[in-house]
Each structure stands twice: as structure tokens, then as C-alpha cells.
Amino acid sequence: MSYLNIDSIKDRTYDAIVIGSGISGGWAAKELCEKGLKTLVLERGRDVQHVTDYPTANKHPWEFEHRGQVPLEIRNQYPKGRASFMREETIHWAIKPDEQPFVEEQPFQWTRGYHVGGKSLLWARQTQRWSDFDFEGPARDGFATDWPIRYADIAPWYSHVEKFAGISGNKDGLPELPDGEFLPPIELSCIEKHFQEAITKNYKDRHVIQGRCAHITDPQQIHYDQGRAKCQHRSLCNRGCPFGGYFSSNASTLPWAAKTGNMTLRPHSVVHSIIFDEKKRRASGVRVVDATTKEVIEFYAKIIFVNGSALNSNLILLNSISSRFPNGLGNDSGTLGKYIAWHNYRGRISAEYEGYYDKMTDGKNPSNAYIPRFRNLHKQESDFLRGYATGIGGGRGRLTRQAEIGEELKDALLHPQLGNWNISAWMMGETIPIESNYVRLDANLKDKYGIPQLVTSVKWTENDDKMVKDYLEQLNEMFTLAGFKNIRGVDTHANPGSDIHEMGGIRMGKDPKTSMLNEWNQVHSCKNVFVTDGACMTSTGTQNPSLTYMAITARAADYAVKQLKKRKL
Template sequence: MMNLNIKAKEQNTYDAIVVGSGISGGWAAKELCEKGLKTLVLERGRNIVHGEGYTTAMMNPWEFEHRLHSTKEMREQYPIQSQCYAFDEATQQHWVNDLENPYNQVKPFNWLRGYHVGGRSLMWGRQCYRWSDIDFEANAKDGHGVDWPIRYKDIEPWYTYVEKFAGISGQPEGLKQLPDGHFLPPMEMNCLEKHVAGRFKEVFNDRIMTIGRVAHATKAIDHRKCQYRDLCARGCPFTGYFSSNGVTLPAAAKTGNMTLRPHSIVLEILYDDQTQKAKGVRIMDSETREVIEYFAKIIFLNASTLGTTFILLNSVSNRFQNGFGNDSEQVGHNLMDHHFGVGASGEFEGFEDQYYGPGRRPNGVYVPRFRNIDEKTKRSDYVRGFGYQGGASRGRGLTFDGIGAEFKFQQTQANKWTMGLGAWGEHLPYYENKVTLNKDKKDKYGLPTLDIDCEFKENELAMRKDMLDSAIEMLEKSGLKNVSGGDGMPPPGHCIHEMGTARMGKDPKTSVLNGNNQMHAAKNVFITDGACMASSACQNPSVTYMALTARAADFAVNEMKKQNL
């Protein structure tokens, strides 16, 4: 007689399943667990234990074999990831091996990612800027994309909620295009940045320069405090910046309601024809290749934009023959990323008696959007807008040539002050920018790979001309010399702000999710990572993902209590 485990389904059943453990997945786990739900968190990559798992965090440059440089072998195994500013010998373990994780570029697209507990919350740039109604109303006003089903007032209290817990430092400025948040004390600009910010006030009446709003604890929050090391991409054992590993996942674990399962590749969502809801997920254990099913009343998809899209497109049933929840044929479409890599830099004569501190500030300055805010700032050559990030610094070492005492002395001398501004621009939601499944090209697990077909178009190209010219103008009018501009034009994906592909909207015929991040076609499935976005604005999006996730989790639990899910 066979020995059957008749309790297998019961053992694999939870109140909620969260797919992904990055910024939005960590928030979903925290909120659902704190509200009393037994929650399974599935992460396709390996586990990284906060603190002890950051193996290079405390190493000095001379302790690395290649002194933090990328080797030929690294570049061969990480041809896409190694193009990222945060990739080096100290951080390569946080990025996927491109040869082992293939995808197909129909048009150039840099898919930068990390498969491990915490996801990109370990390596992110940590810039946190609220959206305003200028952003939420843009689609409706200029006709690109579909109207957002929410406005700023709907998400404003949730911005405050997540900012209080995450810890966002910044300076209030009272701008309608960039709402102020709940801030920790701002980091300090250095002398040249203060000078340029002062010149902005004198020269421009339509723009300002402020310190970046960043997810760093500038004053102690429990055990958390930024050490100004600027080694963030290695992982922070001091929990100086917000990450899932250091903040939200520990909060979820503290409740006793979280089960974290790494090495779990989610293959598909399971649909129940009788209840017309999702009933669970099917996974593959990446180490054993065992296929397992887990069940829950609600499912939060937070696998990152393209990871979530893969799961939806790969979830095929009699009900959803073109992908889970894809009645609108919008899943995979409207892929966006911010376009950047354009700006200017120059030299400043002065402040020779000053350097800068404290430590290595892991932040820069920010110039909020100042185009197409109102009729006075409206452009005729493009819609939407852009902002700038940048900073001033003063390097050391006047020459790279020489030998002996004089050479050593030269290396201790400070160079001229320099400052740069780089622009981040909005990418419109184009239906033809899309991701699809390629079932002919499989990965090492035998799974389909993704074809990514995405580009920047005429509106973005017209905007980039203004981004370049304005950067040069601002630096020159601020007193910098030898100002030069450039446009490197990296491909989509390189900004690591990919979004869209399962957008929110008012009409189930043209969108995938409603105003609560709930699938139109399956009410117990929620998507709150970048896939949910109906437009891209020009601000870094992560704090908006956090707020949407906390809001959706609150809604989901209340609906469960009403027995609506």
C-alpha cells in the first residue's frame, strides 16, 4: 500500500502568499504579517542574512584581489550587470550572472537585477520622491496611456505611513510638483553645492536645488544610523539605509507569522474555475528542481516588473489562455523606464581652503522638475518633464605620473572643485513597448525566456535636448567654468526603474488592476511592484511602490474580513 501524505495541501496552505522579497515584497510581508495573516514569502534566489550575509561590507580596497576593478572574466559572465555603476568586485555577488539568466533583446534593453532575499533593496540608489497630482493626472490631460484610478490624496497618507517607518531624510521645499514628506534631518550640502543652490535662487525663478531625499537614517531609529561610508551596494550591517533585509522582513518575522522560502522560482498562479479566484502558486525549487504547490486566500505579486510579468504570461489556463488576468491584452505592454545618462559638468575656481564632510555622504543634490508644470512652463516640443541629480566634489592627486617623495606629495593635494548634474526624464507608456514569452529559447531550468522590445521615442529624444541644454545653462549661470555636456543615451532598463506591463486603470478593458492594485479578473491577486504603474513620472519610484503596497495590503485584509476575497 502506498504511503500517502493526505495533509500535504494543508501543510502548504497559508493565509497569504507574497512573491518576491524586494522593496515592495518586503512591505507586503510586513503589513500582512502584522495584520495577523500567516504569510509565505517566496524568493527565487538565495538567502542573505542581514548583517552577516554582507561578506564584503567591512573590507578595505587593498583586501580585494583586483582592487575593486572588474576583471575580464567578470565582464564576460556579467556583460549586462557589469555596466551598472554599483557593480564591482565588492558587489558582484548581488547581481545575477547574465550567462545563467538569459533574456532576449529585441531592441537594446539592460535588465539589471539581483536574485536573493531583499532583491534590489540591497543595491538601490535610495532616492525617495513623492509623486504629485501633476503626475497622476498627466495621462488624462495629454492623452498618453490610461488615466490613473487614484490621485495624490488617495496615496498621501500612505506616503507618510511608509516614510515614518522606512526613514527618509530630506528638506521641505513647498513645491506642488514635488510634495514634501515626513523627513528625518537632511544631509548637508558641501560648500560648492550651497553656492550653486544660492545662485539658483538669484538667477532662476522657476527652479531650485535641494539636497536629495534619501532612505537613510540621519538620526537614530532604534538600532539604525547611517555611518556615511557610501558602501551601500555591499549591504549595510549598520542598517543605515532602508532595505527589506534590515527593516521590513525583520518586522514581519517578529510577528511569528512569516515563513520565508528562498530558492523558490514561481512558475505560475493557479486558478480555481469554481471560485473564479487564484488558489495558489506552483513553484520550482531552484536547488532540487522539485515542483511544489502552495495555497492561500490572497496573493501579492512583487517579483519586480519583469519577474511579475513572466509569472502572469506563464500562467495559462482554460480561463486565461493568454496569461493570468490578461483579459485586456495589456499584460506585458506599456513597459517604461526613466531615460538618463545626459547632463553636464564643470570646474569651479574657489573654495581652495575647503574640502567636504562628513565622511562619504551617500547622497547628492536634486533639482526638481520645472518643465510643463503649468502654462508658464509649458513646452511645445515635448510633454512631461525631468529632474536632475548630481553633486560637487574635490578629488585628490594632481598627477598620475612620477615616482618617489614628490609623487607621493602630489597625491595628497586637492584638485579643483567640480560639479555635475545628470537628468532623469519621464518615459511615456507606449503599448508597443512590450515583453513577451519566448518558448523556443529556454533557461537552465527549462523555462521560457523573455523577449524585451522597448525603446525611447520622439518625445524622449526631444526632451533630452532640453535636459542637456538646461544642465549646461544652470552650471554656467552658477559660475562654473569649462562646462561641458554629453549624452551617453544608455538603453531602456539601465536606469533600473522598469515599470508598467500590468497597469492600474479604471476600465478592465484597458488595464489589469483597479485603484486598489487588485486584479480586475481575479480579486484576490494584488500587484504592487513596478508592474502596476500607469505612467513613470520622472521621480525615482520606490517610495511610491512602498506606499501602494501598504495601502493595498490594508485594503486586502479588510476585504478578507468582509469575506469578499
């Protein structure tokens, strides 16, 4: 029997374990497998195979039984106001209400993607680099803790992931938003170009550019090698793209890792905790609850990458209790679970334009225009800290004419009635990480896997309120100068988390007394554990964060393999 036990342990032992298969987990798998490590990828949700497991990807609107609406009896099974993907075309991504309950001490929107590929199948695909304005932000204004890296440290890794993922955009020459390795950009509409010209004319420090996005506009050999094709501009991205036109783990990094023969992908694997070896003073593996059988299984490895998505990565480390770490793995600083931050999307504004009546939009744009941050960039100029970026979209559609049939219908199709051009903008503001915004484990409540429920305790601050007010004032001014009419601005007061950009709790930093991770994303006091998803973020910037997660992950994986070969891990 002892030999059988040894064989069993051997069968569950790998060079590396990656927790999570989303954007950062996919990159960890690709980099580690490509470098020769036998890697186990653990995903708590079901398997999703590229192309074959996108059930609604090619459906026409009339092919949905309820024309896109989810029947009330199904909708009522999900928490009111908390359910995501409540459309017939995306309901297959929604997680069941009993899958992972959590406790909201303050109202919080937690969107999760529990399937292979995670939120890489569901993201907005906007990809902007950070600059030193972002990495130096905490040091300038004294909030959060200083980042242990700067732009020069990560710039080569931005290039590395951009070339592989396929990012379209312009070379804009803006120091606050560094240029990258771009494929040709997607064209702006005429109303967006009009706004661009108005901003250039009236401001020296504000720039309307084409948003950089993870869509292939001109496939290169590296994309063909992945089996991916040009974006078809269908704008059905959240259903899953059978063309691989946008970047996802399923279309890109996971198949690439699988081709090496070094990846073992295990879905239905709910991570309970990381195992810490008290004698060796290092992590030895990961404890998993099989989602189907509820069996507890332990897997072992030399290095562990934690990429469970920010809040779940916090949960895993908080639940990884040992004599050495009674308050969670690596939590010598007492900062684990604290300084949770996100993005502020509360400000929205829309307007109309009377002109360009000889033009209309044709086809669909999977991206949008973008204004990089301009507030408090070079100096503190407002009564709030940090700043915001702006997404912009504009178009002109047909007015609805419902009564026509026969010849009247033909005439309506051939000679459509068109309204004014419409334009809208939405903010993406930087929230300040503060200690009182945190997550912790509930002392009594557990989920169906026997894992403590996560308690979220985060709320907006006065700084966020001031930022929204300024955003609406500034965008109103810009829209007015552009000649827009019927301008309507609103503070949505959406709950924290509605942006789906949770960050922090396992932050990077120079000082082990005030942070969890070093400059290589290693847990300060447990060097063979790396955290490279949103949990590692020291501050949030105003950019969509996924590109930075990818670059940080690739950089950390490269370092981990080199350290492993030097026998330092």
C-alpha cells in the same frame, strides 16, 4: 495515502503568498504578517541574512586581491555590456549568465537582484513623493490611461512608510514635490549651495534642494526597534549596510515580519505561474520550481501579492495560463505586458568652478542635490511631453601625486594639492508608456527551470530624444549662469533599462478594458491577486519610484486584509 496528501496540502497552505522579497515584497510581508496573516514569502534567489551575509561590507581597498577589479576570466563569463556589479566588492550580487536568459528584440539593460532583499540592497535610496501633477499627467496630455488614484489617496501611506523606513530631507514647500515625514537632511556641499543660490537668483520656477533619501540621520525609537543605527556616511551602500543605516528589506521589513512569527521565507523558489481555480473563479496558489532540486511544488493561499520586480511580474502573469485566461492571468484587456516604460537617464553634464579654494570636501555623502521637474509642469511649454528631474553632485578632491615616498609622501598628505571644484548633473526623464513598447513570452525558448524566456521589445522615441536635447540646453544655461567653466554635456544614448526603473505592463486604471488593476491594485478579473511593484505603474513620473511602490504596497495590503476579514476575497 490520501491522508498524507491532505496533510501535505495543509503544510503548503497559507493565508497569503508574497512573490518576491525586494522593496515592495518586503513591505507586503511586513504589513500582512503584522496584521495576523500567515504569510509565505517566495524568493527565487539565495538567502541573505542582514549583517552576516555582507561579505565585503567592512573591507578596505587594499584587502581586495585585485584592488576591486574582477579578473578577466570571470568577467568574460558574463554578457559583454550587460553585466552589473562587476567589481570585487559587489560581484556577489551579480546573477549567473545561465540564471535567466532573455531575448532582446531591441537592446535592453535588465538589472536584477536575485537574492533575499532583491534590489533593496542595491538601490540609489532616493525617495521622493509623487504629487497630483504626476497622477494627473496622463489625463492632461492623453497618453497612457488615467490613474485610478490621486495624491490624497496615497499621502497617508507615504507618511506610514517614511516614518518606518527613515527618510532624511528638508521641508521645501513645493507643490510639485510634496513634503514628507523627514529626519534631518544631509548637508549640501559649498559648490551645491552656490548652485542653489544661483538658481534661486535667476529662476522663479526652479529649485535646488537636498535630495530626500532613505538614510537614517537621527534614529527614532521605531528605528532602534528594528535594530538599525545612524548612517555612517561610508558610501559603501551597494555592499550591504551592517548598520542598517539605509532602508532595505533585509535590515527592516523582513526581520519585522519574522518577529511576528507569521512569516515563512522560502529562498531558491522560482515562481512558474499563479494557479487559477476554474470552479471558484479565483487564484488558489502559486506554482514554484525549486532552484536546487528542480522539483515543481504548489503552494496555496487566499490572497497573492505579486512583487517579483516589474518585468518578472509580467512574466509570471503571462505564464499563468488557464481556460479562463488563455492569454495570461487577468488579461481580459489585452494590455498585459504592454505599455512598458522606464526613466531616461541619457543626459549628463559636468563642469568646474574656480573659487572656494579655502574649502574642500571631507567625508562622503550618500545622497545628492536635486532639482524637481520644472518643464511642462503648469502648462505645455515645449515640443515634448512630460519632463525631467535632475540629480546634482559636487565636490573637490586631491590631485593625484604618485611619485612621492618618505618625507615627500608625508608632505603630500599634510599639504595636499587640490584642483578646482567639480559639479555634475544627470537627468531622470519621464518616458511615455506606448503600446509598442512591450514584453512577451518566447514561443519556443525556455530557461533552465522550464519557464518561457521573456522577450523585451522596447526602444526610445522621438519624445525621449527631444527631452534629452532640452535637458542639455537647460542645464548648460543654468551652469553658465552659476559661473561654471569647462561645461561638458553628453547624450550617452544608453540602452533603455539602464536606469533600473522598469515600470508598467500590469498597469492600474479605472477601466478594465484598458488596464489590468483597479485602484487597490487588484487584478480586475481576479480580485484575490494584487500587483504592487513597478509593473503596476500607469506612468513613470520623474521621481525615483521606490517610495511610491512602498506606499502603494502598504495601502493595498491594508485593503486586502480588511476585505479578507469581510469574506470578500
